[in-house]
Amino acid sequence: MSELDPRLEPWLATLRKEPSARPEARARLAAALREEDARAARRIPSPPAALAAAIAVVALTGAFWLAFERWNTPERAGAVVELASAQFVLHARDARSVSVVGDFNDWDPRATPLTRTGDGVWSAVVRLRPGTVRYAYLVDGTEWRADPHAVTSHEEFGRPTSIAYIVPPEGP
Amino acid sequence: MSVRPIIGTAFACAFALAFAPRHALAQDARLYKRLDPQTAAAVAALVDSASTIGLPSEPLVQKALEGQSKGASGDAIVRAVRALIRDLSTARDALGNDVGVDALLLAAAALDAGATPTQLERLRPHRSRESFAGGLAGLVYLLSRGVPAEQSLDLIAAMLNARLSAAEFASLQRLVERDMMAGTPPAEAVAVRARALIRHNRSGGLGERVRP
Numbered sequence: 001m002s003e004l005d006p007r008l009e010p011w012l013a014t015l016r017k018e019p020s021a022r023p024e025a026r027a028r029l030a031a032a033l034r035e036e037d038a039r040a041a042r043r044i045p046s047p048p049a050a051l052a053a054a055i056a057v058v059a060l061t062g063a064f065w066l067a068f069e070r071w072n073t074p075e076r077a078g079a080v081v082e083l084a085s086a087q088f089v090l091h092a093r094d095a096r097s098v099s100v101v102g103d104f105n106d107w108d109p110r111a112t113p114l115t116r117t118g119d120g121v122w123s124a125v126v127r128l129r130p131g132t133v134r135y136a137y138l139v140d141g142t143e144w145r146a147d148p149h150a151v152t153s154h155e156e157f158g159r160p161t162s163i164a165y166i167v168p169p170e171g172p
Numbered sequence: 173m174s175v176r177p178i179i180g181t182a183f184a185c186a187f188a189l190a191f192a193p194r195h196a197l198a199q200d201a202r203l204y205k206r207l208d209p210q211t212a213a214a215v216a217a218l219v220d221s222a223s224t225i226g227l228p229s230e231p232l233v234q235k236a237l238e239g240q241s242k243g244a245s246g247d248a249i250v251r252a253v254r255a256l257i258r259d260l261s262t263a264r265d266a267l268g269n270d271v272g273v274d275a276l277l278l279a280a281a282a283l284d285a286g287a288t289p290t291q292l293e294r295l296r297p298h299r300s301r302e303s304f305a306g307g308l309a310g311l312v313y314l315l316s317r318g319v320p321a322e323q324s325l326d327l328i329a330a331m332l333n334a335r336l337s338a339a340e341f342a343s344l345q346r347l348v349e350r351d352m353m354a355g356t357p358p359a360e361a362v363a364v365r366a367r368a369l370i371r372h373n374r375s376g377g378l379g380e381r382v383r384p
Contacts, residue, residue, distance in 0.1 A: 047178065050178045051178050054178050054181065057183070066201075101241060103231075103234045103238075106202060106234070106237050107234065107237040107238045107240070107241035107242075108241070109241060131273070131274040131305065132273075132274045132277045132278055132305070132309070134234070134238070134277075144242065151309055151312060151313045151316070151345060152281070152285065152312050152313055152315075152316035153316075154284065154285075154316075156238060156239075156242070156252070157238065157239050157242040157243075157244040157248060157249075157252065158242070158244075159242045161238070163278075163281055163309075163312065165274075165278070165305065165306060165309035165338075165342065167306065167338045167339050167342050168338060
């Protein structure tokens with residue numbers, strides 16, 4: 001601690017003495033200080049409130065991106081994706097249900113059922129992005145079949161998978 | 173209890189969510205919805221590591237979903253995803269970093285069908301052609317029909333060199349199938365039809381659109 005300036009020594013006693021003030025002024029000062037303390041306490045949230053706010057921030061950010069992801073399709077983003085119609089056909093005379101399952105429907109057996117169009121012929125027309133498609137037919141929910149008309153078929157996970165290449169539409 | 177760590181953690185999480193790859197978030201959701209948590213976590217880790225080396229993640233997710241749909245075990249799914257990463261990586265090394273996802277997938281299928289990485293490299297000079305993926309689809313078809321890899325590569329390289337369209341590559345398959353049904357051996361049918369398509373293309377003919 002630095003030493004006191006010798007020139008202030010005569011005033012030291014006065015400086016250390018509690019300032020005199022009227023009781024009303026002291027009361028007003030005390031009230032003002034209490035009010036300021038209360039305001040500061042209101043500005044700092046309680047831990048449960050802070051936790052709730054934190055969860056809300058994270059949830060809202062996540063929800064925003066998921067919603068954006070669903071909304072922001074390549075078509076909407078400006079990428080020109082011309083879809084091509086692909087017809088899937090399978091001859092399965094005794095089948096009760098047939099579906100086509102593949103990369104284009106996240107391999108969901110319920111997503112793309114085929115309809116019986118004739119004498120044991122099942123078909124569906126699907127709009128697909130041009131490019132490589134991997135798929136298989138699922139007959140009666142249990143029997144996996146390759147597409148006899150596909151470019152190639154092979155076994156994946158012990159069951160057939162066919163590969164087709166959807167030709168991109170040619171420009172004008 | 174201090175509120176500052178809570179608020180700091182919340183903003184860190186929000187920041188991570190805001191800047192995380194959105195496709196990765198969506199893919200993870202599909203994996204965790206369809207696979208058991210252990211398999212989903214293992215596949216998600218493989219997908220992440222594949223993404224960091226620039227491999228496409230969607231085919232890997234689809235491979236895992238295919239396994240789930242076909243009733244494969246978690247181990248089998250993880251093995252299959254790992255094998256696909258290896259094939260995609262080999263295909264990319266053979267063809268170059270700038271080939272598209274379709275071409276990579278078809279090249280991986282060609283490797284699976286019997287082509288070697290060295291043989292695939294012969295197609296590398298053609299990778300910027302619009303019909304490159306169509307050519308690779310033609311290659312996969314030829315290999316699957318038992319045409320020797322060397323002959324298949326020669327024909328596909330010649331067709332790419334002649335600037336055949338993807339539709340013409342597709343028509344090759346259809347024509348060869350017709351010839352095979354009439355009794356012509358695949359290798360012979362392919363050779364005749366490929367030469368005819370190249371000649372037709374040089375004389376200014378247009379390919380036709382075909383569907384699978």
